[in-house]
Amino acid sequence: MGLALALVIGLITLGTVILFVGRFWWFPEAISEHGPSIDRQFMLTLTIIGIAFVLAQAALAFFIVRYRRRGEQRASYWHESPRLEVLWTTITAAVFITLAILGQRVWAQLHLNAPPPGALQVEVTAQQFVWNIRYPGPDGKFGRTRTELINDVDNPVGLDFTDPAAQDDIVTVNQMAIPVNRDIHVILRSKDVIHSFWVPPLRMKQDAVPGLAINIHFKAVKTGQFEIACAELCGLTHHRMRGFLLVLPEPEFQKWLQQRTNL
């Protein structure tokens, strides 16, 4: 029984290692400037945790075989070794705290630091079950909004057109275009419940929380069309809440924007 169990543990460990090392089902290619540093951090964490996982499973299999019941001899065991417990708890804590500090650096650059000057501002307002995207228009200023003006048919963010700055704002639903190689400053809001703005190739995921304006920034370095998924279970048709991010060369982006002006 002991041998069979050790074998099963060995096979599960081997299968898991093959799945990760073979990368049969892996991330989409990173398209943001910060993407490679997120991937590096992920690989570092995965490698360290992977080594710990293999060592722990090998030790488990070894102990199962070494101290198993043989014939009339009972399986032997011991417990409580404060020295060992302190040792492995300290090592685990040191590894986790170091990884957390390293990861925090990349995360903070995107979430806590102010967006670089000149970044293009885009407001993303999540709601059940669409993404409302707003651009400030030619004046570069977001106009005033009022909740009582919200109307899902033609004014999803509640633009107040008595404010001149609101008259040229451009609002689209589920279609977000951005220029490539330019800093983008996203102001993330929610109208109803918590949603999560997730574009896997950007390596960017951030909750949208009602009542908060959350600032994130990034720069896409490859053009293409990518999916904006909602990564927070937000209601019955959460799975249908998907938008598209179009990363365009600057002239095409300007054209895209112009086509939507005065609509």
Ligand SMILES: [Cu+2]
């Ligand atoms: Cu959602």
